[in-house]
Amino acid sequence: MNYLTPEQDHKIRRWERWNRNYFMFAFVALVVILVFGSQLGLSSDVSWDIPGILAVLVIVLIVLFQLKLTCPACDRKIGWHAKLMAPDQCPHCHTFLRSKEH
Numbered sequence: 322m323n324y325l326t327p328e329q330d331h332k333i334r335r336w337e338r339w340n341r342n343y344f345m346f347a348f349v350a351l352v353v354i355l356v357f358g359s360q361l362g363l364s365s366d367v368s369w370d371i372p373g374i375l376a377v378l379v380i381v382l383i384v385l386f387q388l389k390l391t392c393p394a395c396d397r398k399i400g401w402h403a404k405l406m407a408p409d410q411c412p413h414c415h416t417f418l419r420s421k422e423h
């Protein structure tokens with residue numbers, strides 16, 4: 322069984338931290354956009370164009386974050402297998418995505 326080196330493990334943990342932080346930020350941002358958007362919509366006939374574009378941007382960035390994660394062992398993209406946290410094993414080379422000391 323292959324494990325990551327501590328440096329490679331550090332890279333994955335850093336990605337997880339950023340990914341989780343961004344996800345929480347995105348969640349708050351979407352709520353704010355929805356609340357502000359509906360308030361604007363109630364008080365006038367402002368269209369949903371700008372809140373809509375912002376919401377799409379926030380969601381696109383979540384996707385980009387997911388696609389940024391590559392396996393440090395084989396350099397292939399882990400992509401949607403990741404979700405919020407990196408998976409236990411790389412789906413391509415089956416290396417455990419943590420160092421052996423863990």
Ligand SMILES: [Zn+2]
Pocket residue numbers: 392393394395396397411412413414415416
């Ligand atoms: Zn791999």
